[in-house]
Amino acid sequence: MKGIRWRRRVILILSAIGVLLVITFASLMFISGFFREQKYLQPWKPSYSAAITDPRVQLAAHGLLAASSHNMQPWKIKLDSSNPLKFALYADSERLSPAVDPYARQFMVSQGTFLEYARVAGEELGYETAIELFPEGDYDEKRLVQSMRTKPVAVITLTRMNSVSHPLYPYLFLSDTNRGAYRSDALRAEQVDELQGLQENKDISIKIVQDTDNKKRLATYITEASIVEAGVETVMEESAKIFRSNEKEKNKYRYGFSVEGQGTDGLMRHMLQGLVTLFPSLNKGEAASKQFITSTETSVNNTPAFAMIRSADNSRLSQVRSGMLYSRLVLSAHRLGLAIQPLSQALEEYPEMSRLYSDIHRSYAADGETIQMLVRMGTPVKGAPLSLRRDVHELLISESSE
Incomplete structure (x- = not known):
């Protein structure tokens, strides 16, 4: 009899846990806005x-x-x-x-x-x-x-x-950025030639690097830059203000960041949105800084190639033209089955980043040149959410x- 009662108690406890999990899951879906039109x-x-x-x-x-x-x-x-x-x-x-x-x-x-x-x-x-x-x-x-x-x-x-x-x-109509894992395969020579040949202006060029030494050096710059950025409160606060934690906010504002930007989709997206809505601290302060650094480290460790867009000067005209070339790079990469993720923190110009900004330009830009974009490239393991x-x-x- 004692064994029967014990089994019944276990069944009741497991049932209660199951009900609690279902209620929790349903609550997170509701808070996230699972049924809202996107x-x-x-x-x-x-x-x-x-x-x-x-x-x-x-x-x-x-x-x-x-x-x-x-x-x-x-x-x-x-x-x-x-x-x-x-x-x-x-x-x-x-x-x-x-x-x-x-x-x-x-x-x-x-x-x-x-x-x-x-x-x-x-x-x-x-x-x-x-x-x-x-x-x-x-x-x-x-x-x-x-x-x-x-x-x-x-x-x-x-x-x-x-x-x-x-x-x-x-x-x-494809997402311009894919923050997910890339395959380890290097870009083929014909892919590199096509992408580096996209420039229409000799003063603005694309440079692709995929040798071990340069990849290691760039990975170091990018990782160090993420640590610097994560430690600058005003920068992190600026990003936090435009984070949209659930479907209601995303429909209201329709710009800025969301969990999709971290490559999360499907039911997991709604789980995270529900949690972040309930506990905003999960995406602020020290937690956000650690997540940003970890995400950057994961990205650079899954990167077969990096690409830079460099301009002969840093005029407004060159900045705009660099953006036009960047779009051609993104679209052409898609056509070749490749994906891109910007990792340009070391190129940012607030005071705390000045040392890394100078170092990366000294390493990869000629006198007077400006590196306008730095990205990782490769064949994605899966597509990116919009x-x-x-x-x-x-x-x-x-x-x-x-």
Whole structure:
């Protein structure tokens, strides 16, 4: 009899644990927003841009899918009232990241990524896109924010032509960044030649390295930079402010970071979102710093190749052109079955990073050159989840706001 009672107690305890686990799981799913519509993913569907009748807005909807620093999507669009095939791109100064990017260099590289995606889309959809950079002259660096509000980064003029199937167009709809594991296979010589040959301007180039010594040296720079960044409170706080912990927040803000950015998807994504929503400290302070360093170390230890984009100077024009080249690199890498993850912390220009910034430039840049991007490359083990994207109509500058 005692044995029977003991077994019943065990069964009851296990049943209670099972019920508790089910309740906990269901609660996390509810808190995460498991059943909410993912409006922030709508722009990734080809049908989203196809439903737009204005070709300028349609191209902007493709540009919206491009990579941007901190996924801030810092773009504003002004439609020309007298020419239905002309529009201007402005840098959205309200989306600056002054702690991590005090001179707005990454911010301006992000302007170029948008333009290249729009150009690729234009050719696919039957438009030649003539892009004029800084048509009203350079920014006044002493009044940078005001200049960004009044001077366009570019004016884009469309000319109708026969639609041409662009080889890179299908890859606009893939995530630009893959933080997951890459296979150990080195890039083939023909892949390296094709990617390094993407440059259209001799003053801006791509350099791919995959020999053991250089990989080890770059891995050291990247890891040390992650430790520095994790220790700078203002930088980590800036990132924490744009972290979206659940589906409600992601639908509301539609830019910034989320758990997908760490390569987490499926039910595990909702588990993590529920936990972070309940316990925000899991993604702040020391916990966030440790996670950032660990994630970086994991990335560099699973990297067969690194690539750099270098420019002859660090002008705003070169920054934008570097962004355009970066988008070509991302899309071409996708076409070759490769993935990319930016690891550019050592290139950031706040005071605490100055030593590493100088060291990496001394090692990999000629006099006067600037390394605009540093990324890892390789064949991914699996695809990457899509990240947050705003509705393209939020980018439009209304007449009343001028």
